[in-house]
Amino acid sequence: MTDDELLRYSRHILLNEVGIEGQERILAAHVLIIGAGGLGSPVALYLGSAGVGHITVVDHDTVDMSNLQRQIAHTMARVGQPKVLSAQTAIGAINPEVQVIPIIARADAALLDTLVAQADVVLDCCDNFATRHAINAACVKHGIPLVSGAAIRFDGQVCVYDPRDAESPCYACVFPPDTSFEETRCATMGVFAPLVGIIGAIQAAEALKLLSGAGRPLTGRLLMLDGRAMEFTEVRIGRQASCTVCGMAH
Numbered sequence: 001m002t003d004d005e006l007l008r009y010s011r012h013i014l015l016n017e018v019g020i021e022g023q024e025r026i027l028a029a030h031v032l033i034i035g036a037g038g039l040g041s042p043v044a045l046y047l048g049s050a051g052v053g054h055i056t057v058v059d060h061d062t063v064d065m066s067n068l069q070r071q072i073a074h075t076m077a078r079v080g081q082p083k084v085l086s087a088q089t090a091i092g093a094i095n096p097e098v099q100v101i102p103i104i105a106r107a108d109a110a111l112l113d114t115l116v117a118q119a120d121v122v123l124d125c126c127d128n129f130a131t132r133h134a135i136n137a138a139c140v141k142h143g144i145p146l147v148s149g150a151a152i153r154f155d156g157q158v159c160v161y162d163p164r165d166a167e168s169p170c171y172a173c174v175f176p177p178d179t180s181f182e183e184t185r186c187a188t189m190g191v192f193a194p195l196v197g198i199i200g201a202i203q204a205a206e207a208l209k210l211l212s213g214a215g216r217p218l219t220g221r222l223l224m225l226d227g228r229a230m231e232f233t234e235v236r237i238g239r240q241a242s243c244t245v246c247g248m249a250h
Contacts, residue, residue: 001027008095009051015214022212023051029211030054032115034107034135035125036083037061038191039149041073041090042200043123043207048091048098050208055091056101056115059083070193107131112138121207124148125200129175133245136171139163140246145210145217146171149203154192154227156199159237160206160218163246168219169237172245195227 001009001024012018012026029052033040036059047055061083063074071083078086084102091100105111107126116122116138124135124146132148139146145162148171162168202223209215222235241247 005051005097012050017214018212022214025213026208026211027051027053029120030056030118031207031211032119032122033057033125034112034123034131035059035127036071036073036087037067037125037127038070038196039125039151039200039203040083040087040123041071042197043125043149043204044073044087044091045094046201046204047207048100049094050204051095052098052208052211054099054101056103056119057084057087058103058105058107058111058115059087060104060106070191070196072197107134109134109138113141116144117142119144121210122146123203123207124171125203129177132171132175133177136161137245140170145219147203147206147210147218149199151196151199152189152191154195156195156225156227157222158199158202158206158218159222160210160220162210162217162219165219167239169239170243170246173240173243173247174222174237177244192227195225198225198227 009023012023013020031052033043036057063079063081063083063086073087073090082104084104088100088102091098112134122139122144124132140163143163147160149158161170206218209217220237222237224233
């Protein structure tokens, strides 16, 4: 670690749970972020500022004026730009040592199969069930931990799904792919601006804990936030033997 890095990351290094070894693991890590919107923005900024060495960001969308209410990685000057390029600029302004790989594309199964295999941790910051299940399937296949977040209106949730842990469920254990869920989009339902920041920050924290070895991750624990009352609820969840993705039948 260079003198500049020792200075930049000194507040992490001072933490007994992280220290120099933990920070070095962060610097050597490669994370994959799917989605560069409300959740992906704080995730990308915190992981970049914390020194994650390689960050791949996938999103097909461009920055719109309506995004700026909550998507803090983007600015007025970058309206119309691909979100992944805007996020790359934002991360670079904070920490130019981080290598950001922007991918302007929809995260389909084929792309995810390639990208997930290269990552140490995957962060699901997307907004639809089909992509969430595709991300989960790729993480189970390649044995890569997944930090999943969601936020709509005043409600948010975060969970860590770690296929390396025999007790950990996968996303499909909790939200089976053959179950019909009503898609809720912030474009029609609305979303409280700070909510995505809270959930995204928790996702970033969980990713950094997984990478550095600090603390106890949210594996098998679904953390839900009611932003109206600012109350957290935790539900313990386990692997389902009948799961079609990670269960015994599979």
